Amino acid sequence: MVGYLSVAVMELIVFLSFFELVTRYSCWQEIKRGNLAVSLATGGKIFGISHIIRSAANESTIYDFILWSSLGIGMLFVAYVLFQFLTSVFQVDKEIAAGNVAVGFIAMTVSISVSYLIGACIG
DSSP states (O other): OOOHHHHHHHHHHHHHHHHHHHHSSHHHHHHTOOOHHHHHHHHHHHHHHHHHHHTTTTTSHHHHHHHHHHHHHHHHEEEHHHHHHHHOOOOHHHHHHHHHHHHHHHHHHHHHHHHHHHHHHOO
16 A cells, blocks of 8 residues: 555655646646636646546556556546646636636636546446
8 A cells, every 4th residue: 555655755756746747837836826717727737637546446456557547647637738838818828827716727627527427437
């Protein structure tokens, strides 16, 4: 069980860092400034990653757990990047960085919803 936990925490940190790389703002600096939109979007990513990890925890071996959780989180990452770059009505990153709470909430909802779909397919 300790092996699963340490891998899960490592995956959370690594994949959250990947999300940080594709945003045009620094999540943690914006949260420190009190940007609620960034906080919502980042919270959705943390929840989404954690939900997929939890769904993959049912795998029988730690290798299967690593494979399915990484694959699932990779799919979440791709879905979020597609949402971010293919939204034609507004620029997601710009709106979130500017503190648009509505866009931050939608970004959070996309991360959570997609993580539930991926988790259902994994678990």
